[in-house]
Amino acid sequence: MTRSIWWIIIPVLLVLIGLLGYGLTSNPKHIPSPLIGKPFPVLQGVDLNGQPVSLGNINGKPTVVNVWASWCVACRQEHEVLLRGARRYADQVSLVAVNYKDELADARRWLRRLGDPYLWSLHDLSGRIGIELGVYGVPETFFVNSDGIIVEKISAPLSDAQFAAGVALISKQ
Amino acid sequence: MFNLYKWMSVVFLCGSLTTVLASEVNEDPLERTMLDIAQKLRCTVCQNQPVSESNSGLAKDMRDVITEKLKQGQNEAQIMQFFVERYGDYVLLEPPRSGNGVPLWLFPPVLLVLALLVAITMMKGRAKNSAPDVPMLTDDDRERIRRARDEDKAGDE
Numbered sequence: 001m002t003r004s005i006w007w008i009i010i011p012v013l014l015v016l017i018g019l020l021g022y023g024l025t026s027n028p029k030h031i032p033s034p035l036i037g038k039p040f041p042v043l044q045g046v047d048l049n050g051q052p053v054s055l056g057n058i059n060g061k062p063t064v065v066n067v068w069a070s071w072c073v074a075c076r077q078e079h080e081v082l083l084r085g086a087r088r089y090a091d092q093v094s095l096v097a098v099n100y101k102d103e104l105a106d107a108r109r110w111l112r113r114l115g116d117p118y119l120w121s122l123h124d125l126s127g128r129i130g131i132e133l134g135v136y137g138v139p140e141t142f143f144v145n146s147d148g149i150i151v152e153k154i155s156a157p158l159s160d161a162q163f164a165a166g167v168a169l170i171s172k173q
Numbered sequence: 174m175f176n177l178y179k180w181m182s183v184v185f186l187c188g189s190l191t192t193v194l195a196s197e198v199n200e201d202p203l204e205r206t207m208l209d210i211a212q213k214l215r216c217t218v219c220q221n222q223p224v225s226e227s228n229s230g231l232a233k234d235m236r237d238v239i240t241e242k243l244k245q246g247q248n249e250a251q252i253m254q255f256f257v258e259r260y261g262d263y264v265l266l267e268p269p270r271s272g273n274g275v276p277l278w279l280f281p282p283v284l285l286v287l288a289l290l291v292a293i294t295m296m297k298g299r300a301k302n303s304a305p306d307v308p309m310l311t312d313d314d315r316e317r318i319r320r321a322r323d324e325d326k327a328g329d330e
Binding site for chain 1: 237257261263287290
């Protein structure tokens with residue numbers, strides 16, 4: 001028994017050390033989303049101009065839903081990417097947004113100053129829409145295919161490459 | 174002076190009685206239930222703080238959502254389910270006891286058993302390498318000892 005017990009102990013120790021290494025090198029802020037593969041919830045609301053809008057299943061086109069706020073520094077970082085992406089992929093995808101916990105005046109001023117790449121931004125002052133979408137930080141972006149299924153959710157500022165990759169994912173049918 | 178101390182003590186004594194007589198704080202049972210549920214949920218923005226304690230905007234929103242759903246008549250299981258569907262198992266402060274959570278719960282007791290096995294193994298190994306038996310004195314040894322003692326005594330005199 002003395003010799004053979006090590007055949008169990010050493011692998012277990014190696015597995016534990018491996019898991020510890022994986023855990024220590026992972027980003028504690030990144031939470032895998034359970035919404036991937038699920039249909040995008042249909043959520044009614046009002047956009048920044050007071051017009052009624054509905055999230056989920058937009059025009060039957062693949063959709064990119066971006067969650068942003070004027071008080072979010074990282075959103076500013078990502079805004080250029082969205083402006084470029086909206087122009088480049090205008091005929092492939094619809095780009096809409098959820099304006100998260102933002103005062104109306106602040107949000108509109110921000111878009112006026114930096115440009116508005118979105119078809120519209122749903123005004124989520126209370127943050128309820130955010131909770132329906134599992135939003136825990138801003139910015140977040142959902143890539144939704146034309147069947148209304150969430151294919152990807154990025155909980156960080158987008159890069160041009162990520163935007164392109166997301167569009168490719170939801171465009172192929 | 175003597176009188177002053179006596180009256181001061183009487184006043185303080187009476188003052189301390191008021192704490193017993195004060196009415197109980199009215200606790201809203203709905204808020205109590207909400208906090209009980211919030212205590213089991215993790216505030217995903219604040220890294221390991223329960224929603225009941227966190228000051229972040231998201232935690233406050235989550236508490237409001239719990240209160241709303243309680244008013245609608247939902248129970249704890251339904252409310253927890255709502256958050257898990259949107260934020261994943263990570264939103265629960267206690268890992269689920271089924272599915273993905275099973276290895277998490279099994280790991281510590283299994284590890285404990287393995288540690289005990291290692292301990293037993295090492296103790297057995299040490300038993301084999303224990304000190305050799307104490308040699309008993311032979312008659313020759315005893316003779317030598319007796320002679321040495323006699324020589325010693327002779328030397329002292």
